[in-house]
Amino acid sequence: MPRRALFLDRDGTLITDVGYPRDPDQVEIIAGAIEALRVLQRDWALVVISNQSGIGRGLITEAEARAVHERFLAQFAAAGVAFAGSYYCPHAPDAACRCRKPAPGLLHDAARDLDLDLAASVMIGDKPSDLEAGRAAGCAVLAYSTWPALIASLAQPGYE
Numbered sequence: 001m002p003r004r005a006l007f008l009d010r011d012g013t014l015i016t017d018v019g020y021p022r023d024p025d026q027v028e029i030i031a032g033a034i035e036a037l038r039v040l041q042r043d044w045a046l047v048v049i050s051n052q053s054g055i056g057r058g059l060i061t062e063a064e065a066r067a068v069h070e071r072f073l074a075q076f077a078a079a080g081v082a083f084a085g086s087y088y089c090p091h092a093p094d095a096a097c098r099c100r101k102p103a104p105g106l107l108h109d110a111a112r113d114l115d116l117d118l119a120a121s122v123m124i125g126d127k128p129s130d131l132e133a134g135r136a137a138g139c140a141v142l143a144y145s146t147w148p149a150l151i152a153s154l155a156q157p158g159y160e
Contacts, residue, residue: 002117003045005084007107007134009125010050013144015072017126020054022064024071032147034079040154045084045116049106049123049133056092065090085110101125102132107139122159124150 011017016028037046052069054060065088073086087106089099098105111118123134126144134141142153153159 002111002115002120004043004120005045005047005110005114005116005122006040007047007049007110007121007123007137007139009101009123009127009130009144010048010069010072010088012126013124013130014048014076020057020059021068022054022060024067027068027071027075029075030147034076034081036147036151037076037081038079039151041082044122045114046081047084047110047114047116048086048088049101049110049125049130050086050088051101051129052088052090053092053100055090056095062090085114101127102129102136104133104137107133107137111137122154 008014014030014033016030018026052065055062055065073083087110089097089106091097091100107118110116118138121139122142123130123139124142124144125131131141131143142150144150
């Protein structure tokens with residue numbers, strides 16, 4: 001039976017957005033994210049959906065992006081947060097790919113790979129393209145402001 005997911009943008013929602021991170025030491029978790037996700041993972045599959053256009057723009061290498069992403073995942077795992085999946089688009093904005101948000105391609109891929117119910121899921125992000133991708137995939141959307149505010153929103157009727 002398909003399950004519901006929280007689709008989570010990475011940079012600016014889970015970790016501080018530093019532009020095009022190339023060094024794993026740049027990974028800085030946003031306050032409250034770990035505590036919130038530890039609770040939310042009880043009822044939701046947690047899935048990271050991220051644009052990493054620095055690769056396609058030639059500003060960072062695939063290896064640098066992978067090292068940053070692996071550090072990100074390791075820090076959350078060490079704190080007890082398990083992501084069901086993690087997807088990122090490496091393409092530049094002009095690539096016209098199906099995976100770069102606001103296109104919903106990565107959400108569709110995750111739904112297929114992880115048996116997720118898009119209509120019962122929520123996309124959370126800090127940029128309009130995050131929310132547009134969620135809407136295009138048929139998800140509810142929440143704009144990131146703070147983790148306590150998101151927890152309160154998800155406790156409202158329709159999300160619990």
